[in-house]
Amino acid sequence: MNAKQALKLWSCVPAIVLGAIAGLIVLLSMRVLYYGWMRYEPNIHPGIAFFFLPILLFILLAVALPIEAVLRWSISQPTNRFQAFLLGVISASLLTWWAFPAHWYLVTVLNPFVLRFAVRGMVPARPDKTLEPIQ
Numbered sequence: 001m002n003a004k005q006a007l008k009l010w011s012c013v014p015a016i017v018l019g020a021i022a023g024l025i026v027l028l029s030m031r032v033l034y035y036g037w038m039r040y041e042p043n044i045h046p047g048i049a050f051f052f053l054p055i056l057l058f059i060l061l062a063v064a065l066p067i068e069a070v071l072r073w074s075i076s077q078p079t080n081r082f083q084a085f086l087l088g089v090i091s092a093s094l095l096t097w098w099a100f101p102a103h104w105y106l107v108t109v110l111n112p113f114v115l116r117f118a119v120r121g122m123v124p125a126r127p128d129k130t131l132e133p134i135q
Contacts, residue, residue, distance in 0.1 A: 006077035019088020
């Protein structure tokens, strides 16, 4: 059984960007629900953040892509575009401190480092450090 080759960083970028967009949409949707559940009375509706999605995406990618480069080197590398997409979704967890201000400490659990280890813990370690499961 041949192990799949890990994708290069630049070939993963489009999938990571799409994953980050999906992750941001989910995060912002959860933020709107969170403000309702917590009965916060903000000056501006939390849904207004959807208008700032491009700016949030730019900030997120400016932080997430360098982190991804380091994590690829040190922890694991995706072997297909779906895995790269999931890593983009995980990157959106970097904004949990902002989306849920009263629960800012969630970022200590929900962040790309910890979630990558969780994914790696569910998949047996491979000598070539890919996210591909052993068959």
